[in-house]
Amino acid sequence: MDCIPEFETINGSDAFCTRLYSVDSTANSAQPTLWRDLDLTMSSIVIDHVSADGTTLECDVRTSPALERFFSGESFRTEYDVPIEDVPDAVLVIPVLAQVCPVAWANGADVYVDEVDATFAAALDDVQASLCSMHDFLEGGTLYAKETVDVQREAGGESGLLFTGGVDSTCSYVRHREEEPTLISIRGWTITPDAADDDKWDHLRSRASSFADDHGLETAFVESNMLSFLAHPMLLAHYKRHVDGAWYSSVGHGLGLLGLCAPMAYARGMDDLYVAATHWEGIDLEWGSRPDIDDHVRWAGTQCHHDSYDLTRQERLDAIADYIEAEAPALQLQTCNVRMDGNCGECEKCYRTAVGLRLSGLEPTDHGYQFEHEDYREIRTALEEGRWVLGQDERYMWEDIRDRARETEPSSPDEAAFFAWLDDADLDELVSESRSPLSHRILHAGARNTPARVYNTVYPAWRSAKSGLQRVRSR
Structure with a gap:
């Protein structure tokens, strides 16, 4: 590319690793202030503009034509509850890089940015290596920066924990409660920025705040359009066939959610940032949050940790049960896939958690x-009839329950009958019978050759109509 003078390789250049090149703008007087003169005929993503106004972060992104379909056209925006104006630009760019880099790697695209924290650049190198090793369809790419900045921050002695009030994050709190971590709740993934999700967000804020008040903790709330900034329906259409879950769950959410916290963590002086594990040792699933991803994520002054991977879900419930017995007899969990203002008690996750609580000696x-x-x-009946859409992670969780049930004396005839049935059940068959219907697969396949503007309009409408039909049928 003619506008780029000679490059110096800053970190790894092995296969499947991000190669970060730093450009000395004084070496060539023709060097542009931004990458505005870059030839976008090649597969590329340019971070054109990053600004902080009070508590609001905003970034503009340009892409080559082939990648436009994966972006909605919105500016990337994130709202924090602490001022971020004094956070260095090299850290402010981390949230948007954490969202766009996996998209770039899926398309063999390069990413261009003016400046970036050197520690995070090295983290991207490691994360890309892990993701490319996990997913065959990821091609990798190169990160170009005019300047890598060795940002320094004094140790603040603080820690943070991504928190929902479910089994995993509650277990992580129990294990790290002596650190008194700030509880961090994020709006933008399972709870969207849409007004329709305002009530869900209010319920999560209230639950996190109540838990924090009861345990003498601080809270942090982050709101972002990270998934509406990306054209998530189009990403799903192109890559769903390669993954067990959706794009963000299978590829992007470990790096994405942790990176989103960078300006806030810098401003609050967080040395450690924990994200609770979903899976555990021995489960080798293609999942976007794993130790070989999250433990690599880091930036100036902050190291991220994939927590409690050494415990199965049942063992996490055991840890919570011990904590309840010793310190918090009235502790409430929230795991429901249907409601945010409590647990419906009827979805697969509610039933599975209730059974797990019983196996840990608690009354659900x-x-x-x-x-x-x-x-x-x-x-x-629900499992046998395939009423719930299950993935491989649910299969492992029911297997975990089965293993514990084999060591547990049933407390009722109904419990004994269920455990006896579960002991002989073919869990692989139960999962295969619950897979997404053919209509979903046809829509996704057709969308790969559909103009982005058309698909991004049609898919939400189709999904809404489909959801409404399912609700009518379930009454």
Whole structure:
């Protein structure tokens, strides 16, 4: 590229690694202030503008024509609850890089930025190596920066924990409670920035705040359009066939959610940032948040940690049970896939958590789940009839429950009958019978050759209509 003078390789250049090149703008008087003169006929993403106004971060992104379909055209925006104006630009750019780099790697595209924190640049190198090793469809790419900045921050002695109030994040709190971590809640993934999700966000804020008040902790709330900034329906259409879940869950969310916290963590002086593990040792699933991803994420003064990977979900419930017995007898969990203002008690995750609580010696009704022994029959029927869409992660979680049930004396005939059935059940068959319907797969396949503006309009409308039909049928 003619506008780029000689490059110096700053970090790794092995296959599947990000190669970061730093450009000395004084070496060539023709060097542009921004990458505005870059030839975008090649596959590339340019971070054109990063600004901080009070508590608001905003970034503009340009892409080559072939990549336009993966971006909605919105500016990237994130709102924090602390001022970020004094955060260095090299750190402010981290949230948007954390979202766009996996998209670039899926397309063999290069990413261009004016400046970036050197520690985070090295982290991208490591994260890309892990993701490319995990996903065959990722091609990798190169990160170009005019300047890598060795940003320094004194140790602040603070820590943070991504928190929802579910089993995983509550277990992580229990294990790190002596650090008194700030509880961080994020709006932008499972809770969208849309007004329709305002109530869900209010419920999560209220739950996190109540938990923090009860335990003498601080809270941090982050709101971002990271998924509406990306054209997530188009990413799903192109890559769903390669992954067990959706794009963000299978590829982007470990780097994406942690990177989103960088300006806030810098401003608050967080030395450690924890994200609770979903899976555990021995589960080798293509998932976007794993130790070989999250443990690599770092930036000036902050190291991220994939927490409690050494415990199965049942063992995490055991840790919570010990904490409840010793310190918090009234603790409530929130894991529901349907509601945010409590647990519905009828979805797969509610039933699975209730069974796990019983296996850890707790009464589910004391901790947020209406559950009777007769419900074991409903769980078996739902699993046998394929009412719930299950992935491989749910398969492993029911296997974890089965392993513990084999060591546990049933407390009722219904429980004994269910555990006996589960002991002989073919979990692989139960998962395969619950896969997404053919209509979903046809839509995604057709969308790969559909103009982005058309698909991004049609897909949400189709999904809304489909969801409404399913709700009518379920009544």
